[in-house]
Amino acid sequence: MTHPKTPHVVDARYMEPPAPFVKTMEMLDILQEGEKMLLLLFREPHPLYKVLRQNGHDYEVELMPDGTFEILISR
Amino acid sequence: MMSFESAPPFAAPLRFFLTAPLFALLAGLLVAIEGPDIFASRWMPASLAVTHLLTVGFMLQIMLGALIQILPVVAGASLTRPLLVATIVHLGLTLGTLLLAAGFYFGRPDLLSAAAVLLALTILVFLSAALTVLLSIPSTSPTIRGLKLALFSLAVVVGLGVLMALAMAYGWALPFPALADLHAAWGFGGWAGILLAAMAYVVVPMFQLTPGYPARPSWWFPVGMLALLLLWSGAVLAGWPAGIRISQLLAAILGLAFVGLTLRLQGKRRRARADVTYRYWQLGLAASIFALLMLLTVALWPAVAEYNGWTLIFGILLIAGGFLPFIVGMLYKIVPFLAWLHLQNEGQAKVPAPNVSKILPNVDMQRQMNAYAGTLVLLLVAALQPEWLSRPAGLCFALVSGWLWLNLFGAIQRYRQHKQEILAKLAAL
Numbered sequence: 001m002t003h004p005k006t007p008h009v010v011d012a013r014y015m016e017p018p019a020p021f022v023k024t025m026e027m028l029d030i031l032q033e034g035e036k037m038l039l040l041l042f043r044e045p046h047p048l049y050k051v052l053r054q055n056g057h058d059y060e061v062e063l064m065p066d067g068t069f070e071i072l073i074s075r
Numbered sequence: 076m077m078s079f080e081s082a083p084p085f086a087a088p089l090r091f092f093l094t095a096p097l098f099a100l101l102a103g104l105l106v107a108i109e110g111p112d113i114f115a116s117r118w119m120p121a122s123l124a125v126t127h128l129l130t131v132g133f134m135l136q137i138m139l140g141a142l143i144q145i146l147p148v149v150a151g152a153s154l155t156r157p158l159l160v161a162t163i164v165h166l167g168l169t170l171g172t173l174l175l176a177a178g179f180y181f182g183r184p185d186l187l188s189a190a191a192v193l194l195a196l197t198i199l200v201f202l203s204a205a206l207t208v209l210l211s212i213p214s215t216s217p218t219i220r221g222l223k224l225a226l227f228s229l230a231v232v233v234g235l236g237v238l239m240a241l242a243m244a245y246g247w248a249l250p251f252p253a254l255a256d257l258h259a260a261w262g263f264g265g266w267a268g269i270l271l272a273a274m275a276y277v278v279v280p281m282f283q284l285t286p287g288y289p290a291r292p293s294w295w296f297p298v299g300m301l302a303l304l305l306l307w308s309g310a311v312l313a314g315w316p317a318g319i320r321i322s323q324l325l326a327a328i329l330g331l332a333f334v335g336l337t338l339r340l341q342g343k344r345r346r347a348r349a350d351v352t353y354r355y356w357q358l359g360l361a362a363s364i365f366a367l368l369m370l371l372t373v374a375l376w377p378a379v380a381e382y383n384g385w386t387l388i389f390g391i392l393l394i395a396g397g398f399l400p401f402i403v404g405m406l407y408k409i410v411p412f413l414a415w416l417h418l419q420n421e422g423q424a425k426v427p428a429p430n431v432s433k434i435l436p437n438v439d440m441q442r443q444m445n446a447y448a449g450t451l452v453l454l455l456v457a458a459l460q461p462e463w464l465s466r467p468a469g470l471c472f473a474l475v476s477g478w479l480w481l482n483l484f485g486a487i488q489r490y491r492q493h494k495q496e497i498l499a500k501l502a503a504l
Binding site for chain 2: 013014016017042043044046047049050061063064065066067068069
């Protein structure tokens with residue numbers, strides 16, 4: 001799956017915990033320097049945010065009209 | 076999605092979850108002991124005691140315990156000292172509930188005022204702990220905004236409750252019926268209703284694999300409900316009955332819209348098997364529709380409230396039919412999940428945690444839920460035939476509440492056994 005914001009997308013909207021967390025971490029591992037990934041979820045993943053901040057990743061969040069949170073994470 | 080570092084110790088929420096069903100059990104026993112008298116009016120001492128055993132003893136107990144656990148997950152707001160807050164709030168709430176119920180039941184002004192002071196202080200401790208972290212966080216999601224507005228409503232509910240309890244104790248003249256309705260409106264619509272919506276935005280898609288709640292209605296539901304409650308309060312203060320009815324009508328419509336939206340999302344769920352949480356929510360949603368339709372009807376034709384059993388049936392549908400099933404449905408997800416999460420952590424990625432169904436078997440929850448649904452029907456029929464059925468209905472309610480406690484306690488026992496096994500395996504590595 002690709003997206004206008006980035007080709008690296010984890011669509012975790014119909015996944016049960018902890019799959020969204022695990023898939024995001026796996027995707028971050030394979031990203032190249034300067035690349036970004038997009039996580040799609042129907043909620044804000046605050047525990048993930050905390051891990052991202054601890055590991056020095058920047059992220060931007062946008063809430064779409066259908067209730068999807070688009071979380072754009074820099075490597 | 077949940078990481079361990081942000082989770083408070085298991086003991087913090089557990090004490091609330093294991094205490095709450097005992098208050099529901101007590102409420103059922105009180106109905107069984109009092110019999111038909113309790114069904115005569117919402118103003119009977121025993122009715123007031125039962126109502127508060129359920130709302131403060133069961134609902135508030137679980138809501139606050141769950142919030143201590145879940146604030147870091149849904150809002151990124153970790154309480155500074157969760158275990159200390161849990162200890163104080165649990166103790167204050169438990170003693171406060173007992174004093175309050177005893178104060179109503181035995182008609183003791185001294186107990187009522189002691190309960191009012193204790194509960195007010197307890198909620199103050201909780202609110203200051205929660206708001207300290209929550210207010211510094213921007214409302215980036217409808218859930219965070221909802222949580223803030225729900226906590227504001229909690230302050231109003233408790234404020235009104237304390238005012239009425241002290242007025243009863245000291246004989247102050249107050250317009251009790253209008254204030255009691257307002258107290259209930261802030262409690263069910265503002266505190267429990269907005270909190271439920273704020274949690275539903277997260278847990279319905281997460282646990283039931285449904286689409287998300289659309290952004291626009293999610294932002295506006297909590298604000299709309301709060302605005303209606305402010306209108307209702309203003310109408311009570313100004314002595315404007317039409318304003319009260321307009322707020323009731325609009326609050327009922329808003330509630331129905333939320334329930335309808337949730338049902339639509341559930342209809343699109345991607346989990347093929349309907350689990351106990353889903354079924355408990357369906358029960359809650361169905362009963363809420365009837366309760367809200369009754370609220371809508373009484374706003375349009377206030378005279379129907381005079382109909383024998385009307386207020387009682389409304390109360391049963393709203394509390395035992397609506398909110399309790401939502402709460403129990405969530406407990407049945409949260410308790411095994413937390414146990415699993417803590418076992419996962421104990422295993423240090425070397426020893427795997429057992430599946431959640433090993434911690435709380437599905438069949439145990441399913442049977443308790445079937446019994447609960449049957450009890451709800453019995454309670455509703457008892458409201459029409461209190462002479463014959465009020466005592467059996469109360470007894471059944473006590474039994475299903477005890478069953479809930481046994482299920483949760485069993486889960487904790489199995490969690491402890493697994494923990495010992497994991498520690499033994501780790502030591503042997």
